[in-house]
Amino acid sequence: MDPRNGCRVASLRVAGAELLRAGDRYGCFPMVPFCGRLELGEFRNGGVKHRLPADAPPHAIHGTGRSTAWRTLRADDAAAAFSYDLADPWPYPGRVTQLVELEPDKVTLTLAVETAGDSFPAQVGWHPWFVRRLSADDPGVRIDFSAAWQEQRGEDHLPTGKRIEPQPGPWDDCFGMPDGVEVTLTWPGRLELTVSSRAEWAVLYDEQPEAVCVEPQSGPPNGLNTHPRLVTPIEPLELSTTWAWRTLG
Template identity: 40%
Template sequence: MTDVLENDRIRAVIDPVRGARLISLVVDGHEVLAHASVPGIDPAIADGCFPMVPWAGRIRDGRIAVGGGVYQLPQTGDHALHGLGHVSPWDQVAEGAYELAIGAPWPTEGVATMTYQLLDDGIRMELSWDDDTEAPCSVGLHPWFRRRLDSGEELVASLEPEVMVERGPDGLPTGELVEPTAGPWDDCFRLAAAPVLTWPGALELSLSSSADWWVIYDEPDDTLCVEPQTAPPDAFGHPGLQPDGPWPHGVWLELTARTP
């Protein structure tokens, strides 16, 4: 059973069973979310917009060291991928609000909260993780956007990378920050400005977030991922990618629309 939030301009459909993910987002009559067509992709990460908690992105070999112990996390291929929340059913606790208790195999026990709030011209999504500890964590949101809507021209993405997380030959971060390279990307960045997605003749979406980091995945021909994260992938193994203070335990993402 899915839940629907709607107003005059926005219609959002949430599936609590599939990780409390947004499975449809219609803005001014246009469906903007997609189902990935990447060959061999795990169906659990292939559509909509889903929460990544209590870690976002990949963890090398699925192993994380916390409090003197080393913990093995479930792996997708060679590494642990995108947390535990997107593969679990969540409990609805209010309209547009969902919770999930998470423990082993993660090193701590806590509760993730996912909320959706409609705006007059968009939607606000907020994800938090509360385990009452200072243990490492990262959270993020993973939307798949369509490159082509039912009308208008192909998507034009305004992305202004400022700093890029270097990836090694295995595709995972080396721990170094470098000058951004030219795309296509499956990479993590600090951006100089908030992303703007424009389908000329149809719709423009501005994305704003509390996150310092964005993963951009623009390799597919028919989809684009623009993912706010509180820390880069595999930051747990690289001090240079970790926050100066406490690990952030929450992230919000707002999508606001206008007709171009």
């Protein structure tokens, strides 16, 4: 874990193989308090309009947690907990926590957002960069999943609001999985890893030669505007994802 750099999972080694792309921008970072692109960096909470920095012009992207230093609350060989306080440019006070739990054949990540005052819309999710190949002669990872729909993507890379039949890749797209996310990555003859979550949306991205992304999230991109989920004093937002693996051959 690298709590100083957005509390990202910097490395995951299974059976001697590194599964995450290395680098300050990679690994697996939490997306919070929103996921993916936020149209023009703007959202409303009731009648109040807010604007966030457009760090993926003309939009904001992936939340503020990935560029924040988190505090380590506790850590041992099996589990660790981290937190940070929501602050400018996010307009509402609150706290975000991430719990990481490691077992011999899986790791579970849990994110929670709670308010320290007024209610506000929020999202949580994860952006893992899984390596495409485990070795130079690896044929490349295979991605298997079933989705009820695909969010049609506009020229601005935001969902248009129309749901379409899932399309073949390459993808930079959001898929609806109302029964929960379940996506399996298979490195033939080496390893199989399943990303699961009770989340109903996942973004799949495989347009880079080095890595692929499977991103469970509590709402679609621009969801603060299209599918707002309020964090209230009596109802925080909490979501988990589990990566379970098994060796092949």
